[in-house]
Amino acid sequence: MSVPLVPKLLRAHLRELANDNKRLDDRGQWDSRNLEIEHSVLPRAEGSAKVRIGDTIVYAGVKFQIMTPYEDRPNQGGLMCSAEVRPLAGRKYEPGPPSAESIELGRVVDRGIRESGCIDVDSLCIIPGEKAWQVILDLFAVSDDGNLFDAFAIAGIVALKQAIIPGERFGVGEDSKLEVNGTPLMCSYHKVGGRFVYDATFREELGGDERIHITLGDNGNVHSLQKGLKGIFTTSEFEEIMGHALDRTKEIREIINTL
């Protein structure tokens, strides 16, 4: 699909811009695009959110199923997180089974939410050893103009925070709110023109090198990290983006907590 010549020219252009400390859309190195968050947007989901970052648009929907607890964890329910980037979201996406890229997307967002412990899996148990709730978080891209990771992570946690466990429909008691203790959030950085930038657009991703994703919890604890794509980075580069991630996750958390 991709024509190798275009990224080559784009890379050269991005390198020139970086030398002048500029970006394609006149943002500063650490600036984000406009962020919009809506919740309760999907009538068939038990919890849902829509997030828009610039021209990147995603949905998250929460569904529940009843599962048999794993034998070694009879008192626990489960959390499953899956991401789909279908041809709807961009001309580079092809129909068919999920690509390695969208599996990585789902798994990185999953780890951030799971490892933060914000979903208490013990509270999802209905009858020990027999029945427990499985929370399924589906992340769905509508328009990919870069940085799907952060959009999915924000949409995912907002949808979970809205979710109602449909006890009545499954005949296991009353409907109740899903307990979510904490707001883990991801910040993603892309090496573009030799330096890291925050919230890369599709074209910056196309002409960039490695990317780093950091998920931080309410107290600044680190819950997941991922380095993707080819590239080399230094400890001091990482320290710089970690510093930015600490500030930025606080800002986004404040927006979410006022929804």
Add this chain to the structure above:
Amino acid sequence: MGGYGDVRMIDDNGMRMDGRGPGDLREIFIETGVVPVADGSCRMIWGTNEAIVSIYGPMEAHPRKIQRQDSAVLAVEYNMAPFSTTDRMRPGFNRRSKEISKVTKDALESVVLLELYPRSKIQVNIEIISAEAGTRCVGLTAASVALADAGIPMTDLVVSVASGKINDIVVCDLNKEEDNYGEADLPMGILPNTGELVFLQMDGDLSQEEFKQAWDYNMNAASKVHEIMKKALTGGDGE
């Protein structure tokens, strides 16, 4: 069809459970340009149905073996998002989605002027993010609006509506309960300017008279939906 004739869904005055008369449509809302990275797009809300359609192309068709020397190829992907239904829809291969993709493609190929774009491809992606009943109609109607939004020449828009039968009474635009417990369903794809058809399916049990009534309901509904589509495309509010 469920065929459970004992569920009462229409009262003696001909009023349906959601307050509509037999020939009434659910509420419809259309907006365009909802997928900024696409060449054309449309969001259509029809009752509790919600579809998002994006169009990419005309663009290079590859691999080359799918190219046609005298026209463009049209690729249609219909899919239901996992959170679009009451019980989660498992992602992945699905015979129903494949069939709907195919009949939607057959319908759209009949109106798009494909011969203007030899050796290229037009990709139509239909995603149902909320499903009630009649998602194939919403998908096809929204796809024709999205194609128009992409500036792709067509002989006409396509309006797709379904009528059916509940408690032995023919009604237009079945909702979820009516579809589950109804006795027949007749979806049609209509060219509103000529009244010609590009899509037709039916299942259930209809007498010749009932069939005629359902056909007429669909034709009438098509011109109503057409007005909303035109408004959405010419900058009206789409409601």
